[in-house]
Amino acid sequence: MWGRSASFILDKQKIDVAQNPNHTQPPDTFTLLSSSPPPVSMADALHHHANPNPEPPGISAYYQARAAHYGVVTSDWLADAQAAVARRPDDDDGPFSPPAAGKPFSVIDEFNSWRMQPDLAEAVAAIRALAAVIRNSQATTMMELEIELKKASDSLKSWDTTSISLTAGCDLFMRYVTRTSALEYEDFNSAKSRLIERAEKFGEISCKARRIIAMLSQDFIFDGCTILVHGFSRVVLEVLTTAAQNKKLFQVFCTEGRPDRTGLRLSNELAKLDIPVKLLIDSAAAYTMDEVDMVFVGADGVVESGGIINMMGTYQIALVAHSMSKPVYVAAESYKFARLYPLDQKDMAPALRPIDFGVPIPSKVEVETSARDYTPPQYLTLLLTDLGVLTPSVVSDELIQLYL
């Protein structure tokens, strides 16, 4: 037990050194433990140096955007948004005025303006932003264009390191650009316009992907089944909507999804569709797992091992389901496949999100604010993607084919 706790003392000291470089000498571990005037309590001493900042640097913009979406997304809104996207695929600049002539073009601003549309997937927003880069670029050769795109893609990725679908979308588009070399085209402008056209089309692909996944999953949902869902995934909502439209009889157990209350939002939507919904607190997952026939989750990202990165709590539910031999199905579009291989929970860039407990927390108590966790592939049964129904081992194959 001491072995573990010493390490967190050392970690705190590193934070301490990083934050207060004026300190001449950080207290030695052993002196801390055995020194004569010990501080009032261990917790106090540790917390001296690592006070929770009022503006923690790691708050994930991705999850903030998602939280903003949850307030807006309803099924009617989604239907309207889809219709709008389909109507004007090319110049969807309605609410977004193009930047004034004097203002320099910023890919990050562009991305943010796209991302605020709740119906648009992250990757689609990224690709649209990159398409805007191409449109506004002054390059005259393919090489120049590629370099500009690479710079834009890197700046997007570094601006929000926590969003996996953003990274995956950027990589996918860059890969497509570098492979469609201009040697086929005598004319640079036609190459450029083709790239822009493909990027615009990608939004349609994304909508179609959700429909394909919804259609594939109809075979899994049988009459009289009980489905457990976690987190508000637009793909899973589409799956359940399609099943309801096909007059299937099933009931849904919805976890509350603290602290975003995603479960409450989802249960609202499902109730509107006349699907019997039961809300559970997150801790009640194991209690009800007996009555559940299958678990459906979405994914923020699908990693190379075939595991998924999703809202905090997914790993827990997958573990419980696995121990009770219930299948766990993941509905994820294929552009979420990312070249990551996390070996444990802490292996990813931290994505933090503030948690409001409703009562003030004493300052010496730490809060685990990570927004997501990693579910290893052995706890997942099948991945439903627009490439078909896949087992988790297919993911690395697909990624290898794309990148090598």
Place this chain on the structure above:
Amino acid sequence: MPDVQALVNDFVLKLRRRKIEGSQATARQTAELLRSVISQQRVPYTNQAGALIDAIRAVGEQLIAANPVELAVGNIVRRVLHIIREEDLSLTTAAIAGLNLPSVSDDDDDDDGEREDQPVLSAASVAAAARSTLRPPSLQTLLEDRPDSAAIPHTSSSGGDSEGKSKSADKSSRSKKLKHDVIEAVNELIQDIATCHEQIAEQAVEHIHQNEVILTLGSSRTVLEFLCAAKEKKRSFRVFVAEGAPRYQGHLLAKELVTRGLQTTLITDSAVFAMISRVNMVIVGAHAVMANGSVIAPVGLNMVALAAQKHAVPFVVLAGSHKLCPLYPHNPEVLLNELRSPSELLDFGEFSDCLDFGTGSSSPLLHVVNPTFDCVPPKLVSLFITDTGGHNPSYMYRLIADYYSADDLVVQQKPVSVN
């Protein structure tokens, strides 16, 4: 085509009455029947592949409906459909390559479907697009244009039309060529089915070593050939055979092994858990292998697989490639099990009063259930040995992508609702 229809009806009857034993015989006869259907089918000048595909689909639907549990039938139907598509594609690209203008290099043999961005020759792009629709969708092709697969046969033939008179002579030879190629390929398929045992048995020496103890259940011809091939290579090993109630085919296998000179021990199914700790490897056959790697095997094998997992004994499944099914077990089209006659379990004479559905009492208190198959989940299987070599269960989907097209998963002729 009336004689073909008579053949089809005959075969359907045999399937329905379960007259054909074993998936290899079923697969071979299905392939031969489909070959007759193809050779008798009259194809129009344009869109020949489409006509063949429709004909095979119609016949295939009947065959699958006759015996849904025998998945080999559906597998062979889908293999033949895939063969037709492939042969049509290679003929189309060859024809267009022949007419290709020198400005565009002949990339058609280069297997990447992205070369469609050629404004020069639309026909080449159509062929490339057709190639990309033949392969299942992948991340690579996500951003590409993927025209509707139904449009491809029309455009390829209309592309041919526009070339002029010289094409018409080619087309009539092409029509004969397509059928000829397809029939040749189906002959190869039949050959593969017939020789699958030999090809699997060739690999026996790598897996069975000196002084090993092998366990098997019931009787499978593949397993028999496998073990005998190892024996011929002078490996000395022992075999435990579990008898495989209620058909007791293990008895037959034991007798056969003894005549070939192998030391055999016969045990009951219930004794498997007791004896498994003395066993080095479990080798069994399969009825069918599903897309996620789960195995449909004779009843009792799930128990053997669990015993093997508990004692860390490798569980090896031998399966010819005609047993590979592109469907998943959850699919409603797949019937995982079939119930056989209770007379295999109980003697009607003694139990006739308990089983009596007739006059007097409502329903009898004694029910007898005799399932034929077990479904073994993929995580219990260590290795699959097919005629192409040894594979991991999670690798099965790759073989499926080689042998089958995504469009053929649903053989029924219902209107397509996919967008």
